[in-house]
């Protein structure tokens with residue numbers, strides 16, 4: 001039972017997503033460690049939904065998530081920045097045209 | 101070891117992905133984000149000092165929640181009714197939850213949870229001095245809810261606006277739950293105050309013992325708190341120790357009057373000119389002693405935490421072995 005052993009054999013990290021109520025998306029609420037998927041779900045219930053905060057939980061191994069690069073000025077998001085015509089406000093419609 | 105959770109990357113300033121941006125650029129961007137009162141998120145570049153200070157602050161906070169289960173936990177089996185037992189159980193369970201939310205936040209900065217536990221157990225990281233005092237009667241459970249969770253609320257509500265996103269979000273969850281903690285404590289005390297003389301004496305005795313240690317929870321006075329200025333500039337601390345302490349006193353005095361107890365400070369009085377209470381000075385040498393490990397229960401708290409960790413080792417190992425076996429079987433079944 002040496003102290004370093006615990007560090008070595010640590011349970012993997014899971015990210016937890018909770019659907020607050022019907023009609024809403026699952027939202028990331030935090031993470032936890034668990035030995036397997038089932039334990040991760042049980043722990044997620046105990047940790048993140050002690051007060052009816054959810055009707056459904058997803059857990060996913062953190063190392064299975066692919067993420068965009070970290071810099072928010074990253075060119076990754078650039079393609080959406082210069083396409084103003086994707087927004088309804090781009091179009092001039094006379095005020096007297098109804099319901100548009 | 102680097103964690104790569106969805107929200108986190110433990111990379112420091114030596115990250116190869118810096119390409120294109122030089123450090124000065126990134127620092128300007130970081131400063132501007134803080135200045136705009138926007139949140140820093142795990143994958144953003146941040147100065148090493150910011151990362152290190154936050155890990156230390158969040159870990160210390162997490163350890164406090166975990167050690168904080170002990171003083172009240174001792175009363176779960178001795179609670180005077182099933183109702184009080186269920187409430188105390190829920191409260192102590194919440195504190196475990198608070199610890200875990202915070203460890204989770206620390207991990208987004210690249211800290212390793214097992215390593216943090218190890219640091220606590222080896223005494224290399226601290227927890228709040230308040231949990232080194234004993235709980236001598238059931239009234240202590242009420243006074244802890246009222247004072248200690250009340251002080252925690254004073255401390256934590258401003259941290260819901262901390263500049264570090266995961267920490268701020270953990271604080272929001274925690275603050276919602278602390279309100280239950282404070283109210284159950286105060287209600288418990290109101291019930292005792294309506295009881296016998298002996299019960300009222302127990303309440304007053306608990307108030308007398310916990311008042312000064314509770315004031316010390318806010319940390320040393322501002323002129324002896326050298327790192328505060330940088331933390332305030334980074335917006336990971338939003339008010340000074342003395343300011344929070346004043347708020348706590350102003351908040352608690354009328355509650356004490358309603359309850360019918362006396363706060364053990366002869367210098368405590370309303371100052372109409374300032375619009376705040378004047379109050380005495382805590383014994384700072386006591387705080388220093390307790391922080392250094394020489395409080396009434398330091399050794400006991402650490403020993404309890406250490407043995408819980410060691411005695412739980414076989415459970416962690418068995419669960420890992422079971423998970424490994426299950427996934428091996430699943431693979432073989434699929435083949």
Ligand SMILES: [Fe+2]
Nearest residue numbers: 165194195198
């Ligand atoms: Fe707490």
Ligand SMILES: [Fe+2]
Nearest residue numbers: 195249278281
């Ligand atoms: Fe609490």
